Amino acid sequence: MKYDPAQKTTRGAVRTLKAFSETMLIMLGEKPFEKISVNALCEAADYPRATFYNYFDDKYDLLTYCWYRMRREVHLDQISGDPTDASFMAAFDQIYHLFDSHHDLLIAVVSHNPLDSQLVNHFIQYFTSVFTELFTARAKPQELKTPVELVAKHYSSTVLLIMEWIFLGQHPTTREEAEVYVRELLEPRFTCVE
Amino acid sequence: MKYDPAQKTTRGAVRTLKAFSETMLIMLGEKPFEKISVNALCEAADYPRATFYNYFDDKYDLLTYCWYRMRREVHLDQISGDPTDASFMAAFDQIYHLFDSHHDLLIAVVSHNPLDSQLVNHFIQYFTSVFTELFTARAKPQELKTPVELVAKHYSSTVLLIMEWIFLGQHPTTREEAEVYVRELLEPRFTCVE
DNA sequence: TTTACGTTTAGACAGTTGTAAAACATTCAT
DNA sequence: ATGAATGTTTTACAACTGTCTAAACGTAAA
Numbered sequence: 001m002k003y004d005p006a007q008k009t010t011r012g013a014v015r016t017l018k019a020f021s022e023t024m025l026i027m028l029g030e031k032p033f034e035k036i037s038v039n040a041l042c043e044a045a046d047y048p049r050a051t052f053y054n055y056f057d058d059k060y061d062l063l064t065y066c067w068y069r070m071r072r073e074v075h076l077d078q079i080s081g082d083p084t085d086a087s088f089m090a091a092f093d094q095i096y097h098l099f100d101s102h103h104d105l106l107i108a109v110v111s112h113n114p115l116d117s118q119l120v121n122h123f124i125q126y127f128t129s130v131f132t133e134l135f136t137a138r139a140k141p142q143e144l145k146t147p148v149e150l151v152a153k154h155y156s157s158t159v160l161l162i163m164e165w166i167f168l169g170q171h172p173t174t175r176e177e178a179e180v181y182v183r184e185l186l187e188p189r190f191t192c193v194e
Numbered sequence: 195m196k197y198d199p200a201q202k203t204t205r206g207a208v209r210t211l212k213a214f215s216e217t218m219l220i221m222l223g224e225k226p227f228e229k230i231s232v233n234a235l236c237e238a239a240d241y242p243r244a245t246f247y248n249y250f251d252d253k254y255d256l257l258t259y260c261w262y263r264m265r266r267e268v269h270l271d272q273i274s275g276d277p278t279d280a281s282f283m284a285a286f287d288q289i290y291h292l293f294d295s296h297h298d299l300l301i302a303v304v305s306h307n308p309l310d311s312q313l314v315n316h317f318i319q320y321f322t323s324v325f326t327e328l329f330t331a332r333a334k335p336q337e338l339k340t341p342v343e344l345v346a347k348h349y350s351s352t353v354l355l356i357m358e359w360i361f362l363g364q365h366p367t368t369r370e371e372a373e374v375y376v377r378e379l380l381e382p383r384f385t386c387v388e
Numbered sequence: 389t390t391t392a393c394g395t396t397t398a399g400a401c402a403g404t405t406g407t408a409a410a411a412c413a414t415t416c417a418t
Numbered sequence: 419a420t421g422a423a424t425g426t427t428t429t430a431c432a433a434c435t436g437t438c439t440a441a442a443c444g445t446a447a448a
Contacts, residue, residue, distance in 0.1 A: 012414090012425085037404060048427055053406065116323070121315055129310070146375045150359050154379050157351055165344050181340045185348050206395085206444095231434060242397050247436065389448100396443070404435070412427070418420085 001064050002057045017055060019045045021066045029108035033059070033119035060122060067126040074098045076134060091134065092182055095159060096175050099167045110168050120168060124160055131156035158185050195258050196251045211249060213239050215260045223302035227253070227313040254316065261320040268292045270328060285328065286376055289353060290369050293361045304362050314362060318354055325350035352379050 003017065023045040027036050038059060042049045056062045074094055099106065113119040136152040144151065162181050166173045173181075197211065217239035221230050232253060236243045250256045268288055293300065307313040330346040338345065356375050360367045367375075 010415095010425085016426095038406090039404070049405095050407095050427060050429090054426070058406080116319065118312070121319065125310065125315065144378050145371070146378045147359075147365070150355070150375065151379070153355055153359075154352060157355060158348060161344070161347055161351060165341075165347075171341070177339070181344065184338050184340045185345070204395095210396095232436090233434065243435095244397055244399095244437095248396075252436080391446105391448075393445090393447100394443105395445100396441105398441080399439090401438080402436100405433080407431085409430090410428085412425105414425075415423085417422090 001068065002061050003055045003065070005065075005068065013055075016047065016051065017065065019047065020052065020055065020062055021069055024062055024066055025105065025109075028113065028119070029105070030112065032112045033063075033117065063119070063122050064126060067123060070102060071098070071127070071130055073101070076130075087138070089179060091138075092159060092179065093175060095131070095163065096178055099163050100175075103167065106167050107170075110170070115164070115168055120164075124164060127163075128153075128156050128160045131159060155186065158182065161185075195262065196255050197249045197259070199259075199262065207249075210241065210245065211259065213241065214246065214249065214256055215263055218256055218260055219299060219303075222307065222313070223299070224306065226306050227257075227311065257313070257316050258320060261317060264296060265292070265321070265324055267295070270324075281332070283373060283376075285332075286353060286373065287369060289325070289357065290372055293357050294369075297361065300361050301364075304364070309358070309362055314358075318358060321357075322347075322350050322354045325353060349380065352376070355379075 003013075020041070023041060024036070027041065027044060036059070038049060038052055041059075041062075042052050052062075056065065074097065076091065076094055076098075110120070132149075132152050132155075135155045136149060139148050139152055142148055142151070159182060162178060162185070165171055166178060197207075199211075203211075214235070217235060218230070221235065221238060230253070232243060232246055235253075235256075236246050246256075250259070268291065270285065270288055270292075304314070326343075326346050326349075329349045330343060333342050333346055336342055336345070353376060356372060356379070359365055360372060
């Protein structure tokens with residue numbers, strides 16, 4: 001992101017950032033992302049174009065900030081403690097809750113932006129990278145030949161795949177069912193025992 | 195794709211499509227995708243802009259055609275026979291070979307387009323969807339609770355993840371090692387036996 | 389050769405993008 | 419309050435995008 005939220009961020013800046021990101025989310029529920037011009041966005045947010053470019057490199061940069069705000073609502077960081085299976089499922093549950101709490105927004109957005117659109121892609125990729133970091137931080141000491149980073153990416157992309165299936169692909173699924181999916185996909189042993 | 199390659203495609207059309215896609219691949223080895231304008235592309239390919247829009251909706255549509263041509267070089271379709279593990283690994287090997295045979299091109303492209311760029315994303319997504327179809331077609335009758343489509347997506351995204359790691363992430367890996375990775379990620383049982 | 393057809397091209401259009409310089413506000417310590 | 423520093427807005431600009439129309443072109447049948 002062009003604008004680093006870890007910086008000081010004056011009160012005015014916060015207001016501006018918030019205005020742009022909320023306007024973007026509203027417009028995403030109304031039309032496809034490609035049809036949203038920076039012009040129209042500034043019009044709707046009632047800020048001059050130059051201000052937009054003050055804070056963001058481009059449309060995509062604003063998107064990143066939108067996802068950043070969404071992600072921030074849930075405190076995922078606290079999980080990275082011990083690497084037991086229980087803690088993994090705890091992380092998974094928090095992720096499920098994060099998406100579930102934005103259910104309506106996601107439905108609205110997907111109705112104008114297909115699953116293979118740039119927008120959905122950008123969304124998935126953002127959260128994949130967030131979770132990859134998370135999983136890398138709490139990686140088990142490995143008995144595998146596969147590199148740790150690759151395993152972490154595999155975990156996070158699988159979790160995101162399930163979230164995409166449930167919340168963007170419109171396949172209503174309870175948290176318990178979702179937990180079964182993630183176990184089946186990431187630990188086939190689970191199914192042998194049952 | 196705007197231009198359906200299953201159509202009649204006259205000799206002239208083939209030449210034009212080829213010229214545009216080859217020019218694009220060359221330019222991707224020289225600069226980031228965002229910096230390649232349709233103008234410059236037509237300049238380099240020596241075709242008028244109107245001709246470009248005759249064949250493609252936009253830059254991204256041309257990209258899709260580039261990946262289509264690449265994909266077409268290898269005959270992946272013949273695999274979808276019986277759903278044994280051996281046939282899965284056969285498919286995996288063909289995919290490995292496909293990427294390996296374009297090793298130099300991929301290196302050049304990645305040197306100007308980071309792994310999280312729109313370009314690489316588009317590339318990964320194209321092949322993921324191709325492989326998802328492939329794996330859906332040859333899916334095992336399931337004993338899992340997880341929906342077949344989701345499992346197929348999981349297979350293909352995992353395979354692509356490994357390909358990305360090896361060929362785009364610059365982690366030289368032999369085919370044999372790659373096979374170990376895919377077994378470890380998709381069938382943890384494998385590591386228990388060893 | 390002429391006619392007719394579809395495709396390719398040139399040129400122009402309104403709208404968008406990202407940047408840069410200068411004018412304008414705010415904040416805050418002195 | 420004054421002035422310096424910082425951030426915001428205005429305005430202007432060159433380049434690009436996607437679409438459209440009409441003219442030019444090639445080719446194949448009459």
